[in-house]
Amino acid sequence: MRHQQVVAQIRVLMQHSLEIEVSELAELDNQADLLGAPLFLDSIDMLQLIADCERHYCIKLYPQRHTLRNCVADLATLIISQLGQTQVAQQHLHRFMASDGSHYDEAGLVELLNRVLSFSPELARLSKTEEVQVAQQNAIALMLTVFSLLLSGRTPVLGGNDGLSWQQLCAGTDNGEPATPHCTGLDASLMHRLGNARVGFLTSGSTGKPNLFFKSLHSMWSEAEGICQSLDLSGYALINALISPQHMYGFIWTWLIPIRLNKPVFYQDAQYIDATPCGELSMLNILVPSVWDLLAHENLTPGSAVISSGAPFGARREAEFATLQKTVPQLSGVEVLGSTETGGIGFRTIAQDCIATFTLFSEVRLRLDDQGTAILHSPYLLSDHPEFVMMDRIALLSDGRIRHLGRKDKVFKYKGKRLSLEEAKQRLQVFFGTAPLKLFFVEDDNDKRGGQLLAFVETQSQQHPCEQALRDAFRDYPVPNIALLPSFPLNQMGKTTLSSLLEVTHAKQ
CATH class of the missing domain: 3.40.50.12780 (ANL, N-terminal domain)
Known part of the structure; x- marks a missing residue:
């Protein structure tokens, strides 16, 4: 029966995807070579049919498909085989897993949430009118903390290192069974129920300075x-x-x-x-x-x-x-x-x-x-x-x-953080006063940090800042490579470009 159902579905896919007439399919034997009579499909048609079957059944038929006879019956047999292998493999996967070895099914997480929501002294102590900073921790523990706060009417804030942890919430919750479950499942109904709740994210934002943003x-x-x-x-x-x-x-x-x-x-x-x-x-x-x-x-x-x-x-x-x-x-x-x-x-x-x-x-x-x-x-x-x-x-x-x-704004990304070029310029001006400065962040795909900060100073002096003082000033920024030039080169439009500055700098060296 299963084989007949899959064969019927393959024929439906052939009709819609390959635009084969129902009358032509009626003449097709399930053992017939699809590259021959009566359909005379080509290799592109076969690739399309295989791809449609993979999408429909959410399986992968590579590389076994290359051992197939090009007929509907063999394709149906392979699909059934792959469905069985996928189901067996997925039975060994927990719903939520982490590289530290922790793993939970949905029911296990729901049970933990209900226990904390019913008995946690730490949760009861927290104000509902103030945002609650959540500590950086294991991803599963992080999300358990977040949803405990959301389900209890509080607003979690993510992105910092310190704050409330799941371990703190679990303290003192060992005894008793929740009388009424606060959460019955991690699904769309829970998300709609919590729809108006907000989560705060601490991020560098488009300004290059730390900001707290809230999303519902x-x-x-x-x-x-x-x-x-x-x-x-x-x-x-x-x-x-x-x-x-x-x-x-x-x-x-x-x-x-x-x-x-x-x-x-x-x-x-x-x-x-x-x-x-x-x-x-x-x-x-x-x-x-x-x-x-x-x-x-x-x-x-x-x-x-x-x-x-x-x-x-x-x-x-x-x-x-x-x-x-x-x-x-x-x-x-x-x-x-x-x-x-x-x-x-x-x-x-x-x-x-x-x-x-x-x-x-x-x-x-x-x-x-x-x-x-x-x-x-x-x-x-x-x-x-x-x-x-x-x-x-x-x-x-x-x-x-x-x-x-x-970007229009003068913001660059370094080590995954968005930083302000204007802020870097102000820090550098401490060393050079009112001398004209040109600052550029040059992105480099081969640099895992993102690139390097280049600074050009128009000055008659050849005295570079103390290296340690420079590092202290740029503690959370990339330390710029500084070139001292007697004058900035100008192009025909009266502008100074990075390429012209680099050219003058290299010539000077």
Whole structure:
């Protein structure tokens, strides 16, 4: 019976995807060679049919498909076999796992939440009118802490090192059984119930200075829904979380999306990337570009995907990814454009789309005002913000996509943090007074820190600042490489460019 059902489904897929007439399918024997009579399909048609079967059944048929006879009966047999293997493998996966060995099923987490909500003295002590800073900790413990606070009517704040821990909440909760469950499951109904609750994220933001932003759970859950509508994420056996949920990108992608998809998730340690427990099953790897350099590429199983955000993926990684696609079957990648302030804006396919061209998420709208400033309209913005003025240079393309041309503001990313170029300039002026300064941050894909800070000073002096004093002044910033020049070069437009400064500096050396 199962074989007949799969055969019938394959025929439906052939009808819709390959546009084969019902009358032609009626003449097709299940043992007949699809490359021969009566259909005479070609190799491209077969690849399309295999891909449709993989998407429909959420399985991967590589490399076994190359041993197939090109007939419906053998394809149905292989699909049933792969479905069985996938189910057996997934039975060994817990719903929430971490590289430190901790693991929980949904029922176990719900039980822990209800115990803390009913009996925790620490939770009862906390004010409901003040935000609660959450300590940096194991990702599962972090999210248990967050949802304990949300379910008890409190507002958690993420992004700092110190604060409330799950261990503190659990103290004194060993005795008794909760009379009434506060939480019955980690699912969409819980997210809708907590829709008006807010989560705070401490981030460097687009100003380069630390800021506290609040997002409603409703907004973030809507974004998770929108992502799942725009991207087909249902076919992966495991979500491999290579970032922490203490940042909004990680909160949505490694906590809300696994709940939305009802998929197991494995939280990696930030300092050491471990092997996942899924074996050869396909994985959805959630990361930032700097983690790509640490990811053991041999761990990328056939049919896996990479989701990257937080910084440009970059030309070097793009080339590496394209090379890997030649050896890892069906490896795919998506880069997501967005920030804490904006939420997700758009996405592009790595090693396929132009490196700066993005498709907007379905609920996102973007327009340019008379001065060419990009105005973003999105349900994923911060609370009470109907629109957002972007500090980025954006071009609107005729096909509805956008081209991201870089930042307008003088902000650069170093070691994953957004820093202010103006702040760096002010620190340097302490040493050179009113002397003209030119400061540039040069991004470098080969530098894991992000690049280097270059400073040019127009002065007749050749006296460099004391190295230790300079390091003290730039303790949380990159120490600039300083070039002292008697005068800045000017081009025909009367402007000084980085290329001309570098040329003069090299000539001087």
